[in-house]
Each structure stands twice: as C-alpha cells, then as structure tokens.
Amino acid sequence: MKKYIAIFVGLFLVFISGQAASVDTVLVYSHSMNKSLKTVVISPDGYGQMDSVPVLYLLHGYSGDYADWVKKSPGVKLLADRFNVLIVCPDGGFDSWYFDSPKDMSIRYESYISKELVDFVDHHYATIKSRKGRAITGLSMGGHGALYLAFKHQDVFGAAGSMSGGVDLRPFPNNWSIKEVLGSYDENKELWENNTVINLTHLLTPGSLAIIFDCGTGDFFFEANKALHEKLRYLNIQHDYIVRPGSHSWAYWANSIKYQMMFFSDFFNR
Numbered sequence: 001m002k003k004y005i006a007i008f009v010g011l012f013l014v015f016i017s018g019q020a021a022s023v024d025t026v027l028v029y030s031h032s033m034n035k036s037l038k039t040v041v042i043s044p045d046g047y048g049q050m051d052s053v054p055v056l057y058l059l060h061g062y063s064g065d066y067a068d069w070v071k072k073s074p075g076v077k078l079l080a081d082r083f084n085v086l087i088v089c090p091d092g093g094f095d096s097w098y099f100d101s102p103k104d105m106s107i108r109y110e111s112y113i114s115k116e117l118v119d120f121v122d123h124h125y126a127t128i129k130s131r132k133g134r135a136i137t138g139l140s141m142g143g144h145g146a147l148y149l150a151f152k153h154q155d156v157f158g159a160a161g162s163m164s165g166g167v168d169l170r171p172f173p174n175n176w177s178i179k180e181v182l183g184s185y186d187e188n189k190e191l192w193e194n195n196t197v198i199n200l201t202h203l204l205t206p207g208s209l210a211i212i213f214d215c216g217t218g219d220f221f222f223e224a225n226k227a228l229h230e231k232l233r234y235l236n237i238q239h240d241y242i243v244r245p246g247s248h249s250w251a252y253w254a255n256s257i258k259y260q261m262m263f264f265s266d267f268f269n270r
Contacts, residue, residue: 059138098145216246
C-alpha cells in the first residue's frame with residue numbers, strides 16, 4: 001500500500017508542476033467598439049521573476065470565444081511553460097472574421113486586436129514591446145484573422161501562423177456570416193477581393209514576416225491553403241507549410257499548436 005501511495009503522489013506532483021502556468025481572465029476596453037471584452041492570459045511558470053517575455057496572440061474560430069483554447073485544448077498551458085511565452089486569447093466575436101467591417105461600424109476587431117489589445121498587454125504585463133517579441137496565430141476564422149492582421153500590421157507582429165485557416169473567403173459567399181461583415185459577395189466583390197488573405201500577399205517582401213501555416217488533407221479549407229502556399233512560393237516569400245492527415249477539428253488543432261509554438265519559439269530566440 002505504501003508503495004502505491006508514493007507512486008500516486010509522485011505522479012500527482014508531476015502533473016501539478018506541468019500545469020504551473022497561471023490562467024487569468026481580464027477585461028479589455030475597446031475604444032473603437034465602446035465595450036469591454038474578455039481575454040484569457042496564460043502566464044508561464046516563473047513569469048514574476050522574468051524581466052520580459054514574448055507574446056503569442058492565439059485566436060479562436062467562428063462561433064467560438066476567448067475561452068475556447070483553454071477549455072478545448074488545455075495543453076496550451078503546458079506550452080506557455082515549456083517555451084516561456086505569454087499566451088493571449090482574445091475574444092474575436094461570434095463571426096467577426098477579425099475585420100473592421102465596412103458594413104457594420106460595431107465590428108472593429110482589426111483595430112481592437114492590432115492596436116488596443118496589444119497596447120493593453122504591453123502596459124499591464126512584462127512583455128517584449130516590439131514585433132520581435134510578438135506572434136499571432138489561430139484556427140479557422142482565427143487562422144484567417146491571424147494572417148490578415150499580421151500581413152497588414154507587420155510593424156506590430158513579427159511572426160504569424162494559421163491552422164486550418166479560411167485564407168480565401170471567396171469560395172464561401174454564403175457561409176459563416178461573412179456577408180454580414182463584408183456585405184454580399186455579388187454586390188461587394190471588391191471588398192471581398194481586397195480583404196481575403198490570399199490577395200494580401202503583395203504586402204509581403206522576402207523575410208519581412210516569419211510565416212507558418214498548416215491544414216489537414218480532409219479539411220474544406222485545404223485547397224485554399226495549398227493555393228496560398230503555391231502563391232507564396234511563386235513570390236519567393238519564405239514560409240513553413242505543413243500538410244498532415246486531419247479534418248476541421250479540435251483534435252487537429254491541439255496537435256498543430258505544438259508545432260507552431262516551436263516555430264514561434266525559434267523566431268523569438270533569434
């Protein structure tokens with residue numbers, strides 16, 4: 001019996017030490033939207049003794065919220081510890097696609113995340129206050145949002161990723177409330193063309209942004225991601241592109257974030 005108890009206690013202590021990251025929910029006020037939004041902040045073990053840490057902004061998908069990552073992929077807490085990174089999970093709205101909507105002035109998530117949230121985090125936490133210490137990634141709608149924001153705000157983010165991202169919105173004119181943000185495709189083709197990630201590659205120059213993205217072969221966004229990869233190759237924009245079996249699921253994203261975190265850690269440690 002004593003041997004069994006000792007083994008159990010040992011395993012319990014290992015589990016606790018592996019979950020030493022602290023998880024807080026904070027309210028961040030958005031002047032552009034005139035409201036406060038909840039944000040999860042995961043601080044690595046020993047954060048209080050660190051002079052400054054890099055930050056990964058981790059975006060949720062369509063119909064999700066700020067708590068999705070810690071609820072549905074709790075392993076991200078271990079990644080914060082392993083790589084000594086502050087992980088910030090903002091609320092991007094049910095269906096914002098992380099735009100400043102030209103149709104609905106209450107949807108200003110580009111301004112909120114790229115400016116207001118970054119300013120809040122840098123003011124309240126011991127962060128590396130430059131693009132060299134900031135990365136952004138996300139899943140599905142958040143994958144679109146991460147690349148969209150990073151391509152347009154390379155002065156803010158130095159690295160960007162996407163997991164199963166909607167990197168080309170045009171094939172899906174009636175899906176996921178996109179038309180509520182950009183207007184209908186038939187009547188607003190220019191807006192759709194100018195606000196889809198695959199058409200923003202002209203903003204990039206070789207070496208301007210560290211980029212990683214992936215998509216499962218069974219995902220409905222697979223062809224769009226493959227096309228983005230081919231376009232970046234043609235433009236000689238260095239990037240990491242990963243293809244593996246998988247669908248549009250949390251099982252896929254929980255695995256994907258581990259590889260992306262290693263990529264971002266390498267970027268932070270350059």
